[in-house]
Amino acid sequence: MSDHLTEEEQLENLKRLWKEYGSTVIVSVVVATGGYFGWNFWQDQQQAKAEAASDFYEQLVTTAGEGNATDEAHRATISHLAEQVKDTDKDSAYAAQAALYAAQAAVTGEDLETAKGQLNWVLENSDSPALQEIARLRLARVLASEGSYDDALSLVANQPATGFAAEQAEVRGDILRQNGDNAAALTAYQSAIEKVGTEQQQRRVVLQMKIDNLKLANSAEEPSA
Template identity: 60%
Template structure:
């Protein structure tokens, strides 16, 4: 009889525990299941998103290197870049597509379009290298628009690692456009000082710019 009562007590205990904690157990299982399937769904969606961005990027590359007319190539490149930026703005595909779209715009004399693309990079990338490259290219675009002060502002801060020579050269070009040969010469010399020793071709070009902006020698007084 005692064994039978023990079994009844166990059943009652189980009923009591289920009544007290059953809802919590069910909810916990539901949350865990939902999280599992939600994670799988997110992963699949993320893979599809990046895969689509990759496909669009391949099409963009094909457009950027095609022999289509300037306006047609620029329009296609800008359209594909827009799709990538809308769907995968946090990816390297989006940043690189904006650079390609800016390049196509410059080649088609669309400076406003190039400015828009490069500003998008500045607003959406946290990578120091991408930021610096966008500033340098945007400075050239603004200089072409004769907005020299805004262009200089982009290349007058401390450069990111590896960009000191390029930034100084761009600054020299802008000063040269403004007619300030002295400041241009100083910037070109700074670029030479920061140039890697293996960049012989750049060295030759920069030396030519230094010579072109060198102050004329004054005649000695009699």
């Protein structure tokens, strides 16, 4: 009899506990299960976005390599594919690289406004210091080609991203030379060649040619004794 009463008491205790805490247990289970499936769904979505962006980017690279960027229809295709990549996954490296491709095609077609828009998009949306630096240097060249020398120089005035010191100094030299400041351009080129790695022989040759040409130009400008 005592055993039977004990079982009844245990059953009553279980009923009471369920009444008091059952809803909390159910909510906890639902939240945990929902979180698990929600996380998996989010991961699946991210994977699908990455794969779609990769596919569009591959099409863009293939298109860019096969056509002629001086052709308006070809540039339009590159621009369309770049927008597809950006719209699909704007936070991916594919998106920034696609914008750089579109900017390059636009420059070839002398559509500088589109080029500036694509390069500014990289600066505003990419979290890659290297890709941002590439966009910044290219934008500086575009601005210089328009005659906006002060704006161009402001983009190459600060500390560059790691690995871009020589390239930044060279771009600064090119802009200064375009603006007629040969002395400052020469200083920038000399700074660039000092920063170029020993394995980059071709870069060193090009920079040395720029330095030699400026020295000749400066000598020709000096009045004879």
